[in-house]
Every structure is written in C-alpha cells, then in structure tokens.
Amino acid sequence: MRKIEGILKYFPTNIYNILLYTLEQNSQIEENIQEIRIRVGRPILLKLRQADILIEYVVTQTEVLQTLERLCENSIYAYKNQICAGFITVKGGHRVGVTGTAVMEYDKVINMKYITSLNFRIAREVINCSNKILGQMIDRENNNIYTTLIVSPPGKGKTTILRDAIRRISNGIQELDFKGKTCGVVDERGEIAAIYQGIPQNDIGMRTDVIENVTKAKGMKMLIRSMAPEVIACDEIGTKEDVEAIAEAISSGVKGIFTMHGKTMNDIKLNKEVYELIEEKYIEKIIFI
Numbered sequence: 181m182r183k184i185e186g187i188l189k190y191f192p193t194n195i196y197n198i199l200l201y202t203l204e205q206n207s208q209i210e211e212n213i214q215e216i217r218i219r220v221g222r223p224i225l226l227k228l229r230q231a232d233i234l235i236e237y238v239v240t241q242t243e244v245l246q247t248l249e250r251l252c253e254n255s256i257y258a259y260k261n262q263i264c265a266g267f268i269t270v271k272g273g274h275r276v277g278v279t280g281t282a283v284m285e286y287d288k289v290i291n292m293k294y295i296t297s298l299n300f301r302i303a304r305e306v307i308n309c310s311n312k313i314l315g316q317m318i319d320r321e322n323n324n325i326y327t328t329l330i331v332s333p334p335g336k337g338k339t340t341i342l343r344d345a346i347r348r349i350s351n352g353i354q355e356l357d358f359k360g361k362t363c364g365v366v367d368e369r370g371e372i373a374a375i376y377q378g379i380p381q382n383d384i385g386m387r388t389d390v391i392e393n394v395t396k397a398k399g400m401k402m403l404i405r406s407m408a409p410e411v412i413a414c415d416e417i418g419t420k421e422d423v424e425a426i427a428e429a430i431s432s433g434v435k436g437i438f439t440m441h442g443k444t445m446n447d448i449k450l451n452k453e454v455y456e457l458i459e460e461k462y463i464e465k466i467i468f469i
C-alpha cells in the first residue's frame with residue numbers, strides 16, 4: 181500500500197474517491213504533496229511544494245466531523261487533550277491541525293467545538309538530508325558536536341534536517357569516525373519523533389530518548405534530570421524560558437541542536453532572548469538553510 185493510502189483512509193467515501201482519482205491522474209502530486217486541507221463549505225485544497233491545487237468539491241460539516249472521528253478512532257474524548265492543543269498525530273507521523281471554536285477557562289483551552297477545518301500535514305523522512313551540514317556540527321577532536329542553531333524560513337525543511345541530524349548523531353557517523361551520543365529530544369508539538377501510541381513513527385536514532393507534549397523549557401530540565409543526555413535537541417526556540425533552560429543545560433556540560441525561524445543574522449538579533457545565547461557564547465555554530 182502506498183504511504184498516501186494511510187492518510188486517505190481517514191476521509192469519508194466521497195472525499196476519499198475524489199482524492200484518489202486526483203492522485204491517479206497525476207503521479208507528481210503524491211511525490212510533492214505537503215498538505216491536504218478540508219474546510220466546511222469550501223473546496224478541498226492540496227498544497228504542493230511549488231503550487232496549490234483546488235478541487236471543486238464543497239466539504240460539508242458532516243464530512244469534517246466524520247473525518248475527525250476516524251482520526252480519533254471513534255473516541256473524540258480520548259483525544260481531547262490533543263484537539264485542545266490544536267493537532268492530532270496519527271500513525272506514520274502525520275500531523276492533523278484542527279480549528280474551530282475554542283472553549284476557554286482561565287486562559288486555557290479546555291475544549292474545541294464546531295470544528296470547521298482539518299489540515300493534514302504529510303510527514304516525510306528524508307534520510308541523510310543533514311549530511312551537508314554535519315561536517316560543520318561535528319567537533320572531531322573531542323568526538324562531540326558544537327552547540328548549533330539551525331535557522332531557516334518556515335517550510336524550508338529545518339525540522340526534517342534536525343530530525344536526521346539527531347538520528348545520525350545518535351547512531352554514530354562512521355565516515356566521520358564519530359561515536360554515537362545519547363540524545364534527548366523535547367518534541368513539544370510531535371513534529372520531530374511523531375510519537376503514536378508511545379512509539380516514535382520517525383527514525384530518531386538508537387540512543388535517543390523523547391519527551392513530548394510538554395514545553396521545551398520544562399522538557400529540557402526533565403530530560404537532564406532523568407536521562408542524562410549528552411546532546412539535547414528541540415525545534416523552534418524563542419521564548420525567555422527556552423533560553424534560560426538552554427543556558428542551564430549547556431552550563432551543565434550538555435551540547436545542543438536547536439532551530440528557529442529566520443533568514444539572516446538580523447532576524448536572530450530581533451529575538452533578544454536567542455541573540456543573548458550567541459552573545460554569551462552558548463551557541464557555537466549558526467547554520468542558515
């Protein structure tokens with residue numbers, strides 16, 4: 181079965197058949213598709229790498245709810261916490277964004293009703309995509325890594341590269357004579373390891389421990405206390421709490437790999453918290469993608 185079949189199975193019959201027909205008419209779509217979006221009362225949208233495809237089929241409220249029920253294995257209540265966080269991770273590492281009317285209590289989302297949109301983000305592992313930057317990250321003299329910040333605009337693959345870099349550092353890199361390191365990943369939004377029912381759907385290496393559904397700052401502290409990582413990694417840092425936790429981790433002898441949005445050094449400087457890590461020399465390498 182093609183990988184895309186694992187995603188299509190969540191859709192009601194009409195949408196399933198339409199999507200399957202569209203994919204069969206153009207084999208390039210499956211290779212380049214990044215998202216499938218359905219919205220109540222609107223056409224189906226396929227987001228490809230270089231273009232969007234609009235399918236003129238008006239999605240109904242019932243179809244959105246049927247899709248959600250299938251995503252939640254017919255138990256929406258069991259997935260309540262994920263829905264309140266705005267996404268559901270399904271088998272294969274795919275993440276489905278959920279929007280509707282949020283029910284708030286003390287500044288916290290406690291429920292989501294009148295679900296109106298679902299966004300299937302297609303997970304893709306690109307094995308060895310980090311090869312071009314690994315040479316810059318590895319400290320061969322000490323068989324370690326340089327604490328590295330990977331910077332790129334949204335949608336340019338920084339999370340995919342981060343994931344692959346973790347995998348290679350965890351397993352060891354024979355061609356660089358690099359011995360594997362114990363890695364700890366804080367997967368706040370489930371995009372790195374894509375854990376489904378306790379099992380990472382993505383290959384993140386044999387020496388990697390993952391904690392998910394927790395803030396980056398809290399997760400880093402928990403991993404350092406409980407799992408003694410040599411390398412810690414997380415995606416899209418930026419808050420004061422993130423920076424404080426990173427400084428604490430590095431001060432205790434842990435190396436790190438982190439990412440943030442941006443294009444140039446000026447973008448980093450605009451984030452005073454992250455730039456402070458650079459000024460204080462906690463960050464040893466910056467790689468722009």
